[in-house]
Amino acid sequence: MRLLNRTILSYLIYSVLVFLIVTPIFYSVISRIFIKEVDETLLLKKNEIQFRTQRIKSEDDLRVWENLDEDIRIEPLTGGLIYDSIYYTSRYDSLSKEIEPYRVLSTVIEIENKSYHLTIFISLLESKDLVRVLSITQAVVLFVLLVGLLFINWRLSKTIWKPFYHTLDELKKFDVEKTGQLRLGEAKVREFKDLNEALKLLSERSYRAFINQKEFTENAAHEMQTPLAVFKSKLELLMQTNPTEEQAKLMESLNESTSRLARLNRALLLLSKIDNRQFIEAESVDVTKLTEKIVDQNQHELAAKGLTIQVDRKSDLIVKFNATLIEVMLSNLISNALRYSTEKGLVKIEIADLQWGISNHGSPLSFPSEKIFERFQKGNTQVSSTGLGLAIVKKIVDTNGSTIHYQYKEQLHSFHVRF
Amino acid sequence: MKILLIEDEKELAESIVHYLNGSDYRCEVAFDFNSASEKIALYQYDCVLLDISLPGGNGLALLRELKGKNKKEGVIIISAKNSLDDKIEGLEIGADDYLPKPFHLAELGARIKALIRRNNFDGSNILPIGDLILDIENKSVKVFDQKVELTKSEFELLMFLISNKNKVISKDAIGEHLSGDDADRFSDFDFICSRIKNLKKKLAESGSSDYIKTVYGLGYKFEI
Known part of the structure; x- marks a missing residue:
């Protein structure tokens, strides 16, 4: 749920609640006030009648008055005592020909030293209408107010959160390897300004760390080359000194280690070079031809392990790619398949429309398959591997915007590149 | 056969000289830009082994010097920089070969042999x-x-x-x-x-x- 909707929903729930609760309360309060008002009027009227009846001299006068005023009834007191009381009643109105609600005061007055039962009526019909109109007006005002508030809030939120969503979009696009530093717009709201500042700082820091790490890898690999070269050369000179068999064996293992170190170093350099985008020029590459060339270069290894390579060409495949990188990529994938294939196995390469796949039989991975493209992740049996080959492949694939998938099924390892 | 080795790393230079002097070569060494420049101007060599990063200047400048004087020396760049740009630029200026460090002395030997053979036995192979x-x-x-x-x-x-x-x-x-x-x-x-x-x-x-x-x-x- 979006933040905007979330606040609006809370407001909406609150508004509806207020609306539902306040409207009946308002209605009943207004009614009460009105009835109180009516009751006061009744009492006032009683006093007025008490005062006016002083002018009445006879029973006939009384009848005339009573006949003129429909809302008053004066009857001689019969029976027991009557207390003052105010109550509701309904009466048939001869004008509107309807039964209408009334408020009634029933009391006792003295005329000419004689007690009379006085009943005063006040129609509540108008008051009912008034209360209803008042309530409706109030409800409408409240409603308009709430809707207006909601709308203003919605509009305001939209504009206020705009810089936030902009920042969010930029963050989603942010990739320290590709976009470098974060580019955020100017925000006017302080909180967002602070947020942007903090994010900028964060991105700068990660960018610096990234650059440092990149430079370190490259520099370290560079710096290692000279001592490695010296070591290698001295070892080769040592080999010329007619070594005994024991010495020769030692030299051989030194030689192997140095070569491995040199390969590792080269691989690291290559990785950092790809990172540094030193291979950007793309050209049309005939993948089929290239595959055949690499297979040909690997003939020695194929023969040594008794492997067969079968290139299954479903269609021509010509892609836009950096020539160096694609060669390294295919070469690494083929080398990898040869290295981990079972003895005398069959390595299959499949070339189809915008797809290149390779598969070999082999024992299952000794690590989770999602780690296969990580650096220095290698099958435990192979010491001569640098553990960087597939990491380089992944990097190249990513640089080009292609994809690669690995799967292991029925003892078959397979990689598929989609250009 | 005279070879000039331009390499500032003394230990490596020593190894190379030692290895090559055992063959049919006479190998001289220049450890920095200036002495290399001097030697190039004064003497004639069959092959020059050139490091790119040198004290006192860039090896590629020496290469330009050599080619500018229209000298016949074959040049092999031996560089730790192993950068594609250097390789391309070096070969464009007129280097005959490029060997990234670290290399096997045997590989260097084979490259020198091939280069001298190409330059000296015109047509005869x-x-x-x-x-x-x-x-x-x-x-x-x-x-x-x-x-x-x-x-x-x-x-x-x-x-x-x-x-x-x-x-x-x-x-x-x-x-x-x-x-x-x-x-x-x-x-x-x-x-x-x-x-x-x-x-x-x-x-x-x-x-x-x-x-x-x-x-x-x-x-x-x-x-x-």
């Missing part, structure tokens, strides 16, 4: 050695006027051994020479054993003396 006569152009070998059927890679192997004759060459050096030096090649060089065996067998069948010696498990040597 016949190399007689012992009982063998190698035709480098056609990649064929004759023993007592009889052609020996060698595969392309067997011929390359033989050439590599001959280029470093009387030197022990490690299996690694041979392997890298034969299969190139890609970043993470399948580099189990066991195949070299059988390749050498085949080569020796073919040469023996043709009646040639046995020049190729195995040095324990360490490597091989073309002894003459």
Whole structure:
């Protein structure tokens, strides 16, 4: 749920609640006030009648008055005592020909030293209408107010959160390897300004760390080359000194280690070079031809392990790619398949429309398959591997915007590149 | 044959000189830009081995100097920078070859041999050695006027051994020479054993003396 909707929903729930609760309360309060008002009027009227009846001299006068005023009834007191009381009643109105609600005061007055039962009526019909109109007006005002508030809030939120969503979009696009530093717009709201500042700082820091790490890898690999070269050369000179068999064996293992170190170093350099985008020029590459060339270069290894390579060409495949990188990529994938294939196995390469796949039989991975493209992740049996080959492949694939998938099924390892 | 080695890393320079002086070469060393520039101006060499990053200047500037003077020296760049730009620029200016550090001395030996051969024997690509006569152009070998059927890679192997004759060459050096030096090649060089065996067998069948010696498990040597 979006933040905007979330606040609006809370407001909406609150508004509806207020609306539902306040409207009946308002209605009943207004009614009460009105009835109180009516009751006061009744009492006032009683006093007025008490005062006016002083002018009445006879029973006939009384009848005339009573006949003129429909809302008053004066009857001689019969029976027991009557207390003052105010109550509701309904009466048939001869004008509107309807039964209408009334408020009634029933009391006792003295005329000419004689007690009379006085009943005063006040129609509540108008008051009912008034209360209803008042309530409706109030409800409408409240409603308009709430809707207006909601709308203003919605509009305001939209504009206020705009810089936030902009920042969010930029963050989603942010990739320290590709976009470098974060580019955020100017925000006017302080909180967002602070947020942007903090994010900028964060991105700068990660960018610096990234650059440092990149430079370190490259520099370290560079710096290692000279001592490695010296070591290698001295070892080769040592080999010329007619070594005994024991010495020769030692030299051989030194030689192997140095070569491995040199390969590792080269691989690291290559990785950092790809990172540094030193291979950007793309050209049309005939993948089929290239595959055949690499297979040909690997003939020695194929023969040594008794492997067969079968290139299954479903269609021509010509892609836009950096020539160096694609060669390294295919070469690494083929080398990898040869290295981990079972003895005398069959390595299959499949070339189809915008797809290149390779598969070999082999024992299952000794690590989770999602780690296969990580650096220095290698099958435990192979010491001569640098553990960087597939990491380089992944990097190249990513640089080009292609994809690669690995799967292991029925003892078959397979990689598929989609250009 | 005179070789000028321009390399500021003294230990490495020493190794290279030591290795090369044992062959048919006389090797001189310049440790920095200025002394290299002086030597280039004063003397004539058959081959110059050039490091790119030097105290006092860039090796590529020396290369321009050499080519500007229209000198005939073959130039091999030996660089730790291993950067593609350097390689491309160097070869564009007129370097004949590029060898990234660290390299096998045997590989350097083979490259120098090939370069000098290209520059000196104009057109003639016949190399007689012992009982063998190698035709480098056609990649064929004759023993007592009889052609020996060698595969392309067997011929390359033989050439590599001959280029470093009387030197022990490690299996690694041979392997890298034969299969190139890609970043993470399948580099189990066991195949070299059988390749050498085949080569020796073919040469023996043709009646040639046995020049190729195995040095324990360490490597091989073309002894003459």
